[in-house]
Every structure is written in structure tokens, then in C-alpha cells.
Amino acid sequence: MSRRGPQGRQFFPMALVISAVVGAAVFGYAPRADAHPHVWATVRSEIVFSPDHAITGIRHAWTFDEFYTAMAVQGLDADGDGVYSKEELDPLAKVNIDSLEEFDYFTFVRLAGDDSFLPLEPPVDYSVEYDGTVLTLHFTLPLKTPLDPRRKDVSIDVYDPSFFVAFGFAEKVPVKVAGTPPEGCAAAVDKPDPESAEAAKALTEAFFSQLGPNSSYGSQFAQTMHVKCSTQ
């Protein structure tokens, strides 16, 4: 008994310190609820140009996987005629579009070399399309201020920072231009280059932000498209 006393006395603060350190270390592994995708979306985008050659917005077509589609359309055939009419599907489009705002539309527009994202306006012209197997969400995302790509290249990332939704470009024609782009300007998708400095930076950021609920694990899966203009 007498031997235990002093030992325990020293031991209490020591144990607290050790525990705090180990706890913090283990905590780096704390579960992130959404770090594996539950929804898969195939991305096709159009960069929309105004008649005076400025980028006014992005028109997305996101096609979802069959599982998500089944969940989303479940119970929407209100009249039970086996046909998902526009009236029956419109509420789904509205709910999707309305709740996208909190997630920045999963669309991040930047000027080349710039870290801040350009502000977007709420989507217009939205609808969902159901072909009996998969669902596609169409919407146009206007830029708050139209952008002239001739001065600086523009990059557009599509991703879910929490990686609950895995966005991936379509195999064919993932991006195209609409309207009247300036001459010499083209849109193309970016192939991830593991060696690039930007990729390394993204990973470091992703690593540190993994610790919080606002995980940006998904940024490593960013689908990037560029609008580039050749200098004449």
C-alpha cells in the first residue's frame, strides 16, 4: 500500500500528458464520414461564351450512377403510371439545385495563378432527365462577372471536397465550348500530373485539412478543365 501511493501520485500527470499526445496522434486517423464516395457522377461541361467573347458561365450535365438514380427517383412517380413526367421530376431538380448552393455547386473557377475562387450566381435553366436507368442533372451556372480568357487562362475544378460524390469526366467530349469564344481559345480537360508542384501543394493541403470535418480529401480527385487562348 505504502509503495503504491507516491508512484500513483507521479503517475497521474504523466499519464495525462502521454495520453494527450497519443490521443492526438491517433486522432489524425479519426474517421471522416464521407471519405469514400457513395455517389458517382459523370461530368460533361460546356463553357458558355457571350457574343462579346467573354465566359459567362458553365453549363453542366452530371449523369449519376444507377444506385443514386434508384434512390433519387424512388417514389416520385406520384400517379403510378410508370412514367416519370417532367412535373414529377421537377421537384427533384429544384431540391438538388437549391442544396447545391451550400456546396458551392461543387464548381470552383479560378484565374491562372490565382488562389481565390470567382463568385458564381445561382443556377438557371435546370432540369433532370431520366432515361429509365440513370439520371442526369442539367444546369447553367452563371459567373457573377463575365470573364475574358484572353487575358489570363481560366481553370474550372469540379469536385466534392468531402468526396461523398465522386465526380469524373466523361470518356468522350468531357468539355466543349458554347456560344462565341474568342479566336484561338479552346477548352480542354487537365490530365493529373503527379509530379507537378501544384499537385504536391494540393496534397499537402488535403493532408492537413483531413483533420477537420471540412475535409478536402476530395480535392485530390478534382476534375480540372482549362480555357486557354493562344497569344497572337
Add this chain to the structure above:
Amino acid sequence: MLLLAASASAQTKPPSAFGPPSQQQTAPPSFAGPKTMPPKTVQPTAAPLRAKGPFGSVLSWVAQTQQKMQRQLAGAVKSLKGGNALGAALFLAGLSFAYGVVHAVGPGHGKAIISSYVVANEETVRRGILISFLAAGLQALTAVALVGLLLVALNATGFQVNAWTNQLETVSYAMIALVGLYLLVTELVRLWRRWRGPQDAAHKHAHHYHDHDERDHHHHAAHHHDDGEACNHMVDARDIAGPLSWRKVAAVVVSVGIRPCSGAILVLVFALTQGLFWAGVAATFAMAFGTAITVAVLATLALGSRELMLRLGGGNQRWAEAVWTTCAIGGALVVLMAGLLLFAASLGPARPF
């Protein structure tokens, strides 16, 4: 037999609540509208998902494998409607099992919670495995009950299923945080009592000791400690983690298991829209079995590393005490913080998809 019977019923007319698949899945000509006729609607194929950064290739592989498995799962459910229903059913079960194993490697499914709990507590490997299986089984049951009740019985929408899932998630995370808090408080109280030990009345301690001697015979036989001062001391450190209690086990199992596995919900709803709800149920339990194995393996690994740490100290009592206390407080902290973080995250805005 059961599969045959069920597949036979699926091939004839499924009960009305399940909905005839041919009617639910009809392409909507009116919506495809004048632009394109349904068969012409283009379904874009996705390019393989790639990740950036040094670990990009590994992450890409993981993501692509998951996507491939999910597509195969969808294909397997659909092929049940084809000729060889038994073969397809077995394939679906195997695939779901594999999907469960792989799916659970990613965060979620209570791996961290269960591992931390068994490490923080004086749980044996057998108990760790049992807890993993109970939690996975309950997750599957919750998923089946939720989808069965809302979609089959109440004819609700997918939105409502999502809303319910989110509610249950929030409840689950709150309960996990409470379990962590309980573990932490118990541990700190015990440490405090030990620290205050010398000032306490002697007879109280004697009683305490008696307790330990008893427990030693019950639970620590495997460690081959002789009775006596030294062993008592070590056992005392072990006891810090708290007595074995089914109530605690139940709290962990329920807090993790009340959250339905989202993968299971997707398969269930998809199977339902194909008019094959029973196949979704079977797949869900096969999946839960796979999930349970992954979680059990991780919990066992966690317990193994604790044992390893204990052995590293040789027979040193101080070391053993430090390891036990570290495990107890660290594990409790992980459970508490993970619960709090997930709880906070689950209160966020509703997801669009």
C-alpha cells in the same frame, strides 16, 4: 432452397408493394420529349477517375475499384431477373461480401470507434470480434428496417429515406460521443482516486484489492501472472479500464449500429426498384458480414498492438501502467472526439445528392 423459392416468386409476380419492375423502370418518352427518343438518349461513359499528388495512383486505384464493384453489384442485381437466378444470387452474395470487406476499409462503419473502444477497455480479442459482428449486423438490420418500413410499407420517397438516414446518423454520432465521454470520465475518476489513494481510508483499499484478486482469476489467466503484490499492481492498472460490462458493450453496439450502412441502403433501394427487394436484403447481410470481418480484423490488430506495447516493457510495472492508462485515455479521447466531429458534421446542410 430459400433462394430458389424467392427467385421463383420474383420470376412470377412480386408482391404489389415491391412494384412490378417493368412498370417502374419504363423510360419516360414524354420527358425525353421531342428532342430525342428514349433509345437515343446518350449515357456518357465515365473516364477512369484519377487523383493528383504523390499517392494519386494508389487513391485512383482504390476509387476505381470501388466504382467497378458498385457497377458489378448493379449488374448482379439485374442479372437475377435473367435465366440463371441461383447462379446470379450466389454471385451477388459473393460480390456483396467482397464489397463489404473493401467498403469498410474506408472510414466509417465504426472501425475507429470499435477499435478505440476495445483498446480503451479491457476487452479480449473474442469480445472485439463479437462487438464488430453485432454492430455490423445491427447496421444491416437498421438499413433493412428503414427501407422496408419507409419504401415498402409507407411508399415514401428516396428523399425521405435520406432524411431518416441523416437523422439516425446524427443520433448515432451523439451516442458515440456520449460513450467516449463516459469512458473518459470513468478513467479520469479512477486515476484521480488512485492519485488521492494514500489519503483514503485503508480499509477501502483493502476492499479494492479483494476485488482485483477475484478478477485476476477470471480474466487474466491468460497472462500467467502469479498472485502477489506485483501482479496485483499490474492488475490494478488493467482494472483502470473499467469492469467488463454488457451494458457498455450494448451501448457501443447500438451507437454504431443504429446508423444504417449507406452502401446497404443504396443496394436495397436499387434492388427494390428492380422488384427484387429480397435480393437487396440478402446482399445487405452478405455485405455486413464482410464489413464485420474488416472491422474485427482492425480491432484485433489494435488489441495486438496494445499487447505488444505491454510486452515491450518487459515486466516493468510502471510501463504497463503507462500503457494501460494511455490506451484507456487515448481510446476514450478518440471515441469522444470522433463522435463530436461527426456529430457536428452531420448537422451541416443537406446534401444535394
